[in-house]
Amino acid sequence: MNFMGxxxxxxxxxxRNYVGILSTVVCANEVARGIxxxxxGAVAFSHQQGCCQTPPDLERVTKALIGLGTNxxxxxxxxxxxxCEGTDVQRVAQAIxxxxxxxxxxxxxxxxGGAKTTAxxxxxxxxxxxxxxxxxxxxCSTADLVVGLKCGSSDTTQGLSAxxxxxxxxxxxVAEGGTAIMGEVTEFIGGEHxxxxxxxxxxxxxxxxFFVDRMEQRAKATGADMRGGQPTPGNIKGGLTTIEEKxxxxxxxxxxxxxxxxxxYGECPQVxxxxxxxxxxxxxxxxxxxxxxxxxxxxxxxxxxxxxxxxFVPVIKVTGNEKTWEHLRDHMDMSVHxxxxxxxxxxxxxxxxxxxxxxxxxxxxxxxxxxxxxQAMDIYVTGPVI
Amino acid sequence: MRRHxxxxxxxxxxxxxxxxxxxxxxxxxxxxxxTLAIPVGQAIVLGHKLAVRLIKKGEDILKYGTxxxxxxxxxxxGEHVHVHNVESTRGRGDLA
Numbered sequence: 001m002n003f004m005g006x007x008x009x010x011x012x013x014x015x016r017n018y019v020g021i022l023s024t025v026v027c028a029n030e031v032a033r034g035i036x037x038x039x040x041g042a043v044a045f046s047h048q049q050g051c052c053q054t055p056p057d058l059e060r061v062t063k064a065l066i067g068l069g070t071n072x073x074x075x076x077x078x079x080x081x082x083x084c085e086g087t088d089v090q091r092v093a094q095a096i097x098x099x100x101x102x103x104x105x106x107x108x109x110x111x112x113g114g115a116k117t118t119a120x121x122x123x124x125x126x127x128x129x130x131x132x133x134x135x136x137x138x139x140c141s142t143a144d145l146v147v148g149l150k151c152g153s154s155d156t157t158q159g160l161s162a163x164x165x166x167x168x169x170x171x172x173x174v175a176e177g178g179t180a181i182m183g184e185v186t187e188f189i190g191g192e193h194x195x196x197x198x199x200x201x202x203x204x205x206x207x208x209x210f211f212v213d214r215m216e217q218r219a220k221a222t223g224a225d226m227r228g229g230q231p232t233p234g235n236i237k238g239g240l241t242t243i244e245e246k247x248x249x250x251x252x253x254x255x256x257x258x259x260x261x262x263x264x265y266g267e268c269p270q271v272x273x274x275x276x277x278x279x280x281x282x283x284x285x286x287x288x289x290x291x292x293x294x295x296x297x298x299x300x301x302x303x304x305x306x307x308x309x310x311x312f313v314p315v316i317k318v319t320g321n322e323k324t325w326e327h328l329r330d331h332m333d334m335s336v337h338x339x340x341x342x343x344x345x346x347x348x349x350x351x352x353x354x355x356x357x358x359x360x361x362x363x364x365x366x367x368x369x370x371x372x373x374x375q376a377m378d379i380y381v382t383g384p385v386i
Numbered sequence: 387m388r389r390h391x392x393x394x395x396x397x398x399x400x401x402x403x404x405x406x407x408x409x410x411x412x413x414x415x416x417x418x419x420x421t422l423a424i425p426v427g428q429a430i431v432l433g434h435k436l437a438v439r440l441i442k443k444g445e446d447i448l449k450y451g452t453x454x455x456x457x458x459x460x461x462x463x464g465e466h467v468h469v470h471n472v473e474s475t476r477g478r479g480d481l482a
Contacts, residue, residue: 156402156433159450160392189476190454219477226477239402239433241447241467242474245454303433323432340392340404 003361004137005144005296006072009100013144014072015296015361017135018043018312019128021078021121022069024092025050025085031114032080033375035121041129042078043311047288047378050087054383058086064266064379067292069096069103073312075132076102078125080117083109102128137363143177143272145361148290148298148313149253150184152283154231155238155303159249161320161339161349162301167255168350169299169357174257174273181269181293182254183279183286185211186219186230190244191251195276199259207262211278218382230281238304253301255350265380266292283308285380287315297361299353307331309368311377314360317367318353331367391430393417393438395451400435400467402449407436413464426464435467447472 006014019042023032029046036044045068049061069077069092077096081089089105096103104124111117149166151158170180188195192212199205219226231240240246257274266289269275279289287310290298298315300306305328309315317333319325325335334356338344360366368374390413393401401415407430412423415438422438430436435449441461446453455472465471 156435157404160394160402160404190474191452194452216477220479223479225480226474230477236469239431239435239468241435241469241472242455243476244452244474245449248450248452248454321433341388 002139002141003145003358004363005140005361006075006135007138007140008072010070012072012294013140013296014074015314015363016073016312017041017075017132018073019076019078019125019132020045020069020074020312021080021125022065023047024065024079024081024087024089027051027082027085028080028108031108031117031121034114034118035078035080035125038122039125039129041132042125045311045377046375049379049381050085052386053086053381054386057381057383060265060381061379062088062091064288064292065092066095067266067268067294068288070099070101071291071294071296071312073296074101075135076128078121078128079103079105080121081105081107083107102131141177142173142358145173145178145297145357146269146293146295147173147178147180147357148287148293148295149180149182150286150290150298150300151250151253151302152281152300153302153304153306154235154240154246154249155321156240156249157303157321157337157340158301159252161336162303162318163249163252164255165320165336165339165346165349166253166299166301166318166353168346169353170253170257170274171255172350172354173357177272179269179272180257180274181277181290181295182274183277183289184250184281185215185278186243186281187247187250188212189216189247190242191247194248195251195254195259198254198256200261204259204261208259208276211262211276215280234304263293265289268294279380284376284378287313288377288379297357299357305331307368307373308376309366309374311374314366315368316356316360330371331373333366389414389416389421391415391436394449397451398448399437399439399441400447400449401438402435403430403432406430406432424464428466430466437461437463437465437467439463441467
């Protein structure tokens with residue numbers, strides 16, 4: 001199966017064609033947003049990081065911005081810097097330029113304040129938008145799809161319908177040569193012994209189990225019971241009792257696909273097929289990690305109805321809860337609730353999700369894109385703000 | 387007959403409600419390929435779980451044929467199974 005995408009000079013394929021206005025530090029967010037709102041075809045990515053953090057976290061922020069800037073859904077990138085941040089802005093720009101993508105830096109302290117930077121940045125972004133608009137979609141193969149997997153605002157319907165249906169989609173995607181990234185390592189806890197059996201070999205299983213153990217130790221180190229945080233109060237209201245139960249439903253998203261490798265947060269997979277990526281379950285950090293890893297589409301299953309999308313990667317919302325489908329139509333793209341009643345088979349539901357992925361990859365917009373519900377993003381860090 | 391709840395594996399001791407079940411109703415529970423009628427004492431909301439047999443205090447709760455926690459008290463067939471009578475055994479910094 002094929003779809004219509006934008007082939008970039010590094011060989012990767014975009015499903016969107018935006019000019020990305022990336023803030024390099026929390027203090028530059030206002031200007032990045034100010035520029036993006038004045039340029040059609042431009043989108044801003046803002047976050048809360050990039051300054052007064054430990055070196056490992058600053059390295060994560062730099063790497064995440066490289067990942068985001070090189071994501072094929074961006075035709076060009078304008079980096080908006082304050083000028084005194086800990087993020088290595090030059091390195092971000094060089095890495096993006098190395099893929100053949102136009103990239104420029106603008107600094108608020110250099111330009112003489114937010115107003116001047118916004119005005120100059122708008123002109124720079126306008127020119128980038130003109131060049132981006134020359135690019136045309138062409139026929140691409142499903143092997144060019146990198147699909148991020150996410151479940152959120154979960155209830156128990158997901159483990160019975162939307163997640164195993166997405167698992168069918170993933171099985172088909174990887175059989176056709178595509179890539180799928182599963183994150184949310186917190187939600188492997190209790191199901192990791194089953195996921196380990198799906199790993200390609202012992203080395204991959206070991207890497208995945210290391211991520212799970214590290215996440216659990218991090219939670220335990222607080223000295224508190226993880227419950228209340230995971231599962232969330234909303235999960236509990238939806239009927240999910242323990243993290244173990246949540247996890248077993250969550251890993252159903254992988255179907256029976258083989259886990260080819262495991263990567264750190266925001267790392268770009270070097271293999272095709274299903275891979276695991278270290279990340280927490282919360283939306284802003286998870287969605288950003290997927291985009292940084294190069295996802296060009298994200299499929300997000302939700303029982304109770306999570307509204308968030310991402311600024312430049314389409315996020316398809318799939319629910320298996322009939323009440324949520326009726327009640328939150330402005331956030332849901334499709335429903336597979338028929339699976340629980342036996343009105344639709346998992347294979348049929350999985351095929352429908354697959355078709356939705358191809359249609360979205362070719363340009364059909366998602367509810368999160370149309371509503372612009374995609375601004376509150378962040379980069380996952382593990383150390384203190386100092 | 388429309389099922390009210392589903393147990394995924396034969397060994398599961400809980401089933402998940404796929405529609406709201408009213409108090410006093412005999413819930414039609416699908417277990418693998420069989421169905422079983424289990425009277426429920428209290429209303430069970432879509433997505434919540436009920437016991438399909440007696441679960442003793444300290445016994446594992448099984449869903450998807452896998453342990454999802456343990457019972458903190460005896461749970462009768464048809465009773466609501468949730469955070470009030472089940473505890474997780476993972477990520478418990480308070481037990482360390």
